[in-house]
Amino acid sequence: MTPALNEVIHAPNRLRICAFLSTVEQAEFGVIRDMLEVADSVASKQLKVLEEAGYVTLSKPTGRGRVKTWVALTAHGKAAYQEHVAALKALIEG
Incomplete structure (x- = not known):
């Protein structure tokens, strides 16, 4: 399968x-x-698209000080990314 x-x-x-x-x-x-x-809003929009596809998770651990948002690639996202890279390589190699 290609x-x-x-x-x-x-x-x-x-x-x-x-x-x-x-x-x-x-x-x-x-x-x-x-x-x-890019601006916060642009990054946020791109991450939202990836999150909705199930490719990343966003978390805001509670703690002291300013709460930061952490982003991680899911197993599903990693597999999708690897397949996309393989498709790009196949396209380039002809």
Whole structure:
């Protein structure tokens, strides 16, 4: 079976988010926003799309001080990202 491009992941910012999250256990929202060099609202919108697809989880652990949002790639998201990368490689290799 040929791997398929994933329209949810394929958007540039979402692809960058998935690529970044595939290398770490989790990342703080501000780190992702800064990596993308976008406003909070843009990063939030992209993460919401990924969350609705079941590709990332967002958590806000309670504790002292300012509550930060943490983002992690789910197993489903990791598999979808890997398939998308395989589809891109197949496309490039012809």
